[in-house]
Amino acid sequence: MSNRRAITALAAGAAAVTIALTAAAFWLSYEHLHDIAGGNGLSGTRAWAWPATVDLFIVTGELLTLRASLRARIDWWAIALAALGSIGSIALNISGVGAGASVLAYVVAAVPPTAALVAFGALMRQVHEVLDRISDAPAAAPHPQPDTAPQQPAPAAPAPAAPAYPHGALELHLAPMLPASPEVTADAHPSAPAPVAPPAPAADRTDDELIEAARALATTGPLSLRRMQRELGIGQARAQRIRDAVDSTPAPASEEAAS
Structure with a gap:
């Protein structure tokens, strides 16, 4: 029991860390895309709304993928949406750094959207493992209900009547038994069935x-x-x-x- 509790606690902790990592990476990516929009002609509400045209593809794809996982299905359209949004977010974050920057600046810009994509993949793996464990568990057999009705004693079988023979004792005249024919013995003792070929x-x-x-x-x-x-x-x-x-x-x- 303690081992099972430890496994459950570790799985819950991994799920919580994965969700926190996804949220932090998504926020950093959204902020960077907002800065890119502000530096390219958008301001105010439009600068905040523009990153949603990219990141909402990721959110929609992830929600549809989670729904398919709960139904034990694979939704390739949802996976394509999440991948398209993630690739677009990575490309825009890198291009927003500008030309002539250091390699480390490009890496810093690419880490948040990449981390969000990888964290979501780890979360989906945990969901699939839980669903497979639930589907493989045998269904509990119903407990039989005790029979509370009083048991009635079975009626005694009548004793068989002695046969009456009007002409005294019965005499049997049996003819000698003939040897069994080969056809009869072959039918009475069939040969062993031929082995079934493996599938x-x-x-x-x-x-x-x-x-x-x-x-x-x-x-x-x-x-x-x-x-x-x-x-x-x-x-x-x-x-x-x-x-x-x-x-x-x-x-x-x-x-x-x-x-």
Whole structure:
């Protein structure tokens, strides 16, 4: 229990530090872009609003990426927005230093937006690990409710009546048993089943075969990306594509009837 508490405390501390780093780097980048706008013809409210045209792309992309992570999805459009805003912010911060400056001045200008991008990536990694741990945890089985109804004693079975034979004792005349024929003995003792060939490697299996295998996995527990990679032997990108196909296409009629 103490080990689990320590891991939880470390994860919470890392998340808090990452959020603080993201906020500080974002503020420094925004201030520098404001200074660039003020030195290039904008003043007052316009100088403060101009950096938002760049940094809000980063905020929008990060929020959409976080939403996709909570839904166990990958939103490439959100990732593109965050990357485009981050690259634009880095480029504008560096160009705002001007020509002929020292190398250290360019590094100082590039550090805040770069640190914000890296910190957000670290935060998304922690979110993915938590979601994978939750999806892989087995569902708790319901506790059976005790049966409080009084148990009724089972009725006693009636004793079988003795058979009556009007002509005295019953005599049985049995013919000698014939030896069993080869056909009968062959059917009565079937040969051992032939060994089943192991399934084909994931690289040789088509998407349709992997979709059927993923549907079979979904009947035994949560269909997470980590579980699909482990049990189907495929990579993360292919596991995401297979699970999207499972979610978007209905199950065959035979499987629906069986369920």
